[in-house]
Every structure is written in structure tokens, then in C-alpha cells.
Amino acid sequence: MSATSLGRGASPSFALPLARHRGLLVALAVFVVLLTVTDLVSGGRVSYFQVSFLSSGGATLAIAAIGETLVVISGGFDLSVGAVISLVNVVLATSMRDNPESMMAWSMAGVGIGIVAGLFNAFFIAVMRLQSIVVTLATMFIVQGITLLAMDKPGGAIPPTLSTLIVGDAVPGFVPMPIVILAAFIVLWLYIKSTRFGTAIYAVGSDAEASRSTGIHVSWIQFGVYVLAGACYGLAGVFVSAQTGAGDPLIGNPMLLQVFTAIVVGGTQLGGGRGGPAGSIVGAYVLMMVVNILLVLNVSAYYSTLAEGVILFLAVLSGSLGREAPLARHVREIIARLRAWNRGMLPRQLGGANRRLAFVGKSAEAAAPVHPPFWARHRESLRYALPAYICFLVVILATQYVYDSALFSWQYYESLIVLSSFLAILALGQGAVILTGGLDLSLPWSIALCGVLLAGMVKGSDAALAYALPLVLLAGCVIGLVNGLGVVFLGLSPIVATLATNGILQALALLYSNGTPDGFASPSLRWFMTGHILGTTPVVPFVAAFVVVAAFTLSRTPFGRRIYGIGNGERVAALSGITVGRTLVLVYVLSGFCAALVGSLLTGFSGQASLGMGDEYLLPSIAVVVVGGTLITGGRGDYLGMLGGVLLLTALQTLLAGTTLPYATRAIIFGLVILGAVVALREKN
Amino acid sequence: MRPWSSLVKATVAAAMVFGLCGQSGPAAAAEKKYDVYLSMSYIGNDWQAEAANMVKAMAAQKDFANKVNLQVQVAGPNAQRQIQQINAMVEAGAKAIVVYPISPTALNGVVKNACARGVTIIAYDSEITEPCAYNVSIDQEEAGRVTAEWLVKKLNGKGNIVVITGVPGTSVDTLRTKAAKEVFAKHPNIKIVAEAVGMWSQAVARTELSKILATHNWDQIDGLWMQVGCYTANSMQIEAGRKEADLKPCAGEGANGGRIQMLPISTQVEGANGTYRPMGAPRISYASPPYSGALALKLAVEKLQGKQIPKLTKLPLPIVTNETIKLCKEGSWAEMKAGCNAFLPSLVPNPGWFASIFSAQTPEVGFQAALVGQPES
Known part of the structure; x- marks a missing residue:
């Protein structure tokens, strides 16, 4: 993580600069290869028109990715990017008139809106010191709400003059305007990078504590980063307006994942301290070129997400091959172990005495009986977990006030538990992954594929359920295994590995179901989710048991301890004897298992499986974990806290669902409550 | 350098993967075939898959089989990518492009450009507002109005209702919901x-209804207006433990599950199970019909052959009520023409499969087309 901040002086050879920019160079190479393949297969020369069109089509994504890259380098996440783009787009589409003054003023206003959103993020992240991923998640909901209040359906118009100005030609027939603007961005970035501010961004992202110690004002650096990023999103919004010529309140939302993909393809590592916006620009254009590649190679529709997953995978994999990369290291390790085994030199083959370090004398035992009181032992956990529960109580009271029936109604709590069951289970898997410092983005299609598989095998027969359920849970474990191996042995960033898996799983689900999943849950599975036993739904006691097991697993077993160890520092964990690789793989397997379980339960709940059924669970699964007091970078948090997050979120949604408030207002309330919950989590310092 | 050699390998591997996946585009197609492209937005739901099946079936029917060279591509949910895709299709020499537009407005620029190069652009289900594009769709406001009026009449103008909408921020959802609310007002x-927001998904409808029922109970609800989810509401x-005779009137989607539930309770149907069975549910069932893509393709080919086609093809709103529900035996086009509408x-x-697949204008595609992409023989 520290490579970039070191050795800024002249290097003896070209090797170092090349190595330092490897991410960018690989991305560039992938782009050139894609362009060449497109050109060769389509059998024509790439015309200026095509280049110009591509440059304007990818510009929005590229500019948004530049802003997000700054945030990522500084060690943060910004989920508000897509929402801000949509807001700027609808504001411009409703307000801009076809005269130079109006266009100038509203373009500036667009950037201004981005800056305001950036300031909002910056205040909570830099000044209040809240976790960036939750703050920006809240901002995302609030901004989406405001956008829908401003424009409830696509419409409005952007003067075509704006379009010719900023997505047209800079030099007619030679240089398209977006290229000029992006080049200006790169020059600007090179300048920023050479300033103290630029160096400080990398320093903060590499190690915030260390850079604070060296006298860097971390808060101000973060503040500046989020505001600059906001300005970029604003400009991206202006660009998309010019490109499309109209307003659409949903235009930016699907860009969120693509922005992160572009950044990772461009060689910037999530987690901070490495990379640069130039790579992200190339990454953005690689993603646009994929569309052309799929077309010229005539990849059929069902395979397109598969092909995209593979391209994403290869683009980052080629960057992580080499002698010092994890794959090579692991291969060397395995070879070394095999050799040692062959010679009979492995520790267990040598046999002999227990080589564990012995505790010296009886002092360890003598110290043990001193038990601090419960409050003192769990003070930290309680402080992080309680805010979610307190907010949960407030929401229940509000529900009682609005509907006059919640507090003392078993029906209310029962529905709440049934609805919470999905997130409560996902929270264990996603939570464990987050505790190790990763993220599992393959949940949506893991859930859907497992549900579709289960329904397809069961076809309404209880007898089939007996073998289908274990098989599906096993499939979930295999999905997790693939993720885990990608992360551990190929050294891929968890986001990339799981995102690629998600695309591949989507294709598998489509191919298996041929686009329309058949089959349905068996009577007993349906009964489990919707029937009644002893005055309650059968899933309710199951969730209770699951919670006990999950809390125990994370806090009391060696496996759980290893997870926290890894999250607090992989290197330290490895040196203190934790089998990091094996534990990480197991964590992803656990997440896959949980996703499969949720897919099965959802199938029982709905009576059948549908393809998009996992889509609604990705962001909430992350939100509940973080709202429950877990640190997104890993190492801190516990399952009961996450459960508090699950209950809070579900209760809030239940409260809002029963009203007639418009969706836009609900989104804003939802965002504010998430923000309120994390403000309560704030570190007092 | 090592990384480069590995990169080359990786690229070769990628090329091989694609070589296997793609059906290796036959550049040397038979002469006089029209290159027609289908640009879909998203394929992760029943409706989209069914619509794509019907388009494929239309392209495969015997009149078109040696006239049309159809290539299907998916853009995903992002409008920028669909813009890029449509442009790539124009560059690849498309004569016509059938589009399921992600956004009614965002594609205007690229569509205008395509029109200027002589490419016919025809959108189905959702609209493209650029004047040079052709559109095939139902009247969304009419859909909202008619279903709301039915519900009001069924409730004799009095009662508590639950409203489940679609995807917020889309024209289709906004127009339908607004028209319905005007009637209720x-x-x-x-x-x-x-x-609540139902996202046009049975699964989401169930979680949202469950949330509503945590604070309300069925006795406090007299009727439902849902864009998708009546099947689920009846199942719930x-x-x-409520009786079939007490089911609440529900105005909603044209899923086959809901249609089967509308049949009189005594009807014998093969394969019924769970709540996917006749129960005499009081319903009005409407849909954006999934044949619209197939019709769009047919119109596009007619246009290529020199015929005039209307800028806007307004599809008749397929409405089925308890009075008009009728079970199909096989689902051939001829049988549907005679009035059957449930399978x-x-x-x-x-x-969740959509049953509104009959159009008087598309005798080429019937039940097998929607199910597996086979044209009528």
C-alpha cells in the first residue's frame, strides 16, 4: 500500500515507473486489444465518427470515475455518484434554456449541485468522522428522493447547442471535445498530484493514522477529496445531459457498479493509496468497448453477462500475474510444500513433541480469574451495537403512534421477524466477509440462481426437497469457494472477484431457466415460511436458533476469532499463526451458503423462484452490517449489532410501507434515518 | 516482460471463449437478407425473456427465415450502454433496429443519428420520444384508468384500498399510477x-404486502390496485386462512397464475398446485403484452419492404375479467383468436409467466413462441 508514496525521486531505470503504472498500462493494453479485435472482426477501419461517438458515450462514466477514483485513493467509498448524476440531469433538463447565458449558468449550477452533495458527504465523513460507505449510501437515498420530487418521469429537454458544444468536435474531423476535456483532466490531475494535497491523498489512503502522525491534516484532505469528487459527478451530470438531450430521473443510478468496475479495471486498488484517474478513464472506455465486442462477436444475449464477467476477470487478472503476485507465490508455496513432503521434511512428518509455545509457569492461569464486570468487558460492542437497537425502539414507537397497533401486537413482531429472516441470514455471510475487510457483491445472483435451482429440482414435491435443499446449499458453498479462491489464490480484490462471479451466475441462471424459471416450492417449504405452528410461523424459531448460532460462531469459536484477526491486519494475523488463506476461503463459503439459504427461503416465501429476486438484497445486506456498528474496513463489529441493523431497517420499511407517502419522500426519510443511526455511532474523539 | 506475455495468453483465451460462445457471426449470409438487430435492456425477468422469445419466433417464421438476419443483444440497465450499442449496430450495417428502450428520452440523440443514416428504429412496450422513431405500445394512462374504474365499480364506490406501484421514475409507472389516482380521487x-413500490415483481409485491399486513389486517382492506402482484395477494x-369466496377484488397484471385463479373454482385444470389453481378470484387482468416486440419486428420488415407503417401503433389494451376468462387447451393462435386467454x-x-400473448396482427406467433421461441407452423 505504500509503494506510491515512496520513491518519488528519479529512479535508476525504467522498470520502476513501468511497475508503478502497471495497472494503467494493462488497462490501456486491454483497451487497444478490444479496439483491434472490433476493428478486425467488423472488417473496417475505425472511422473518426466512431471514435468521436465512443468518446462522448464513455465521457460521463469516465468523468464520474475520475471523481470516485480520488475518493478510492483516499481510502473511501462514494455510493452517491449515480444519484448525483441523475439529479443534475433532471435539474438541467427542467431549467436550461437555449441561450449562452442560461447554458453557462446552468452548467455551472450542475457542477454546483455536485459540490453541494460533496460538501454534505464531506461534512459527515471528514468532520463527523463517519464511515464513508454509510454516509454516501444515505446521501444516495436522499438525492434519489429529491430527484424524483424534481421530475417523476423522463422528460424535459436540453438545448442541442449544449450538446454540440461539449460532446461535439473540438477540431472538426480530428479531435472530439470529450477527449480534450478528459486530457485537461489528466493534466489537472498531474498538477494536483505534484502538490502537497495530491501527495497527502495517497498518504491518507495508505494509512490515515501514519499520515496524521506525520502532520497531515487528514480531515481537510478528506474534505477536499469529497468536494472535488462531487464536482466531478456534477460535471458528469452535465455531460450526460448534453449527450442525451433530455432528463431521466433514473439515468445515473445503474452507473454505480460500472463506476467501480471502471476504477478497478483501470488499476486503482480499492482500499486506498494506489492508482490514479488516468487508469479509470481507460477503464471506463474498456467497459464501453465491451458493448461493441459483444456485438461484433455476436455473443448471444444470455451469454453477455458471462462474457462481461470473464472480461472483467481477465482485465484485472492480467494485472495481477507476475513473480511476486499472489498466484505465483501460492504456486511456489505449494511446490515447496510438495518437495518438503517428498523429502519427509514437513513438520507433521517429522513428528516429535508439541511445538506450541508453552505458557510460562502458572502466571497465565493466575491472571485468568480476574473477571471484569459485564459492562466493562462489552463496553465497546455495546456502544457500537446499541444505537441500532435504540433507533429500532424509536421506530416501533412511531409505528405504534401511526397505526395504534404494533407495540403489543404479536402479529406485528411475527411479520417483522419473518421479513427480517432474509437479511438476518445474509448479515452473517456479508458481515463475516466485511469483518475480514472484503465485500461480497455476488449475493444477488447467488440468491436468484440457488432459488431457481431449488424450485427447478423440487417442482412441488416434498420428497425432492429432501435432496434438493442440501444440493442447493452445497451449490451456494461452491459459489463461495470460487469467490474465495479468486480472492486468495489469484489475489483479486474481493469486489472484482465477486462482481465477476455475479455476472457469471446471472448467465448461468438464465441458461438454466431459459429465461423463465419453472418449478415451485414444495408444500412443506411454503408452510415453513407462511404456515403456522403453535401460533407462529415456523421460520420464527428457526431465525431465533440461527441468531444464537451465528452470534456464537463469530464471537466464541476459533474461526470467528481468526476472522477478527484477519480484519485487524492480514499480515499480523499471518505472522501470529492464523491460516489466513484457508480462513478467507471459508468466510466466502459461509457467505455463499447464507445466500443459498436465503434463496431457498425466498422460494418458499414466494412459492416460486424468479430471476430478479436477489436484486433487492445487495445494498441492504451491506447497510445493515454497517448500521449495526461494523467497520467497513474490517476487524470491528459483532453479529448482534448487525441484527440490530436488520431489525431497524425492516421496521423502518414496514412503517413506511403502510403509509401513503410518495416514494420520493420515503427515500429521503430512509436516508436520514440511516444517517441518524451512524451519527449515533460516532467515535467520540 | 512477463506480464505482457501473460496478457497475450489471456487475450487469446478470451478470444477462444468468445469463439465458443458466440455463434460465430456468419459474415457471408445469403444475399438479400435484412440485417435486423434487437437491443434489449435487461433480461433478468419473465416479461423480457418472453418478449425476446416472441421476437426470435417471429424472425424464425417461414416468411422471414430467409429474409431476416436477426441478432439479439442486451444492454443491461444502463442507458449509456444502450446508446453505444445502438450506434454499434448502425455501424455494423443494421437495416432496422428493434429496441426495448431503457429510457424514453436518453436515446433520442443516437436514434436521430441512426434515422439520418437510413436505419429504421422501432421501439416496443416503452416509448422513444424522438419523432423519427416508430413506437409499438399500449396506452398506459388508459391501463391505469380502466383498471381503477373497474375496482371502484366493484367496490360500489366505497372502501379502503391498497396500491402497489411499479418502478418509480419510469414513464410507464408514473402514467398508470397517476391515471388510476385521478379515478380514485x-x-x-x-x-x-x-x-408501496412493487417494482413489477411478484417477489417484491409479496414482501411489500407482508410489510403492509404487519400493521393492517385483511379485514381493513376492501380491494387492491396493483401493477403486478394480484396472484401473490390472492395466495397470501x-x-x-381466508376463504376463496372472500377474496378481495384485485385490479392487476396479466400473469398466467392470476388468470388461472380467476377461473370458477370448480374448473378442472391439469397441473394445478398450491395457490396456482382456480379460485374464482374477482379480478381485472391487464398487461403490457409481450407480443409487442414481435409485432415491432414484423412492422420493421414491412417498412424495409417499402410499405408505410404508422409512427405509433397503439395496441389494444388486453383486458380480461371474470366474465371473459377462458382456459386454452393448446394455445394455438387460432384457439386464442376464438377467445381463450389462460393456459x-x-x-x-x-x-408469473405473462398470458397476454394474443394479437390479431401476429398470427405467426402463438403459445409456443412465447414459451420457447417457436413460431406457429
């Missing part, structure tokens, strides 16, 4: 007690 005794009432669960195991 005219009847002061109709009270909307809860409203049965699961809650046996043994043939359609997925209750």
Missing part, C-alpha cells in the same frame, strides 16, 4: 390506506 369514499389471503399450469409451470 373522484370517489371520496375510496380511501387509499397504504401504498388463502395462506392467511394450463401443466404447460406453464411458472405462474
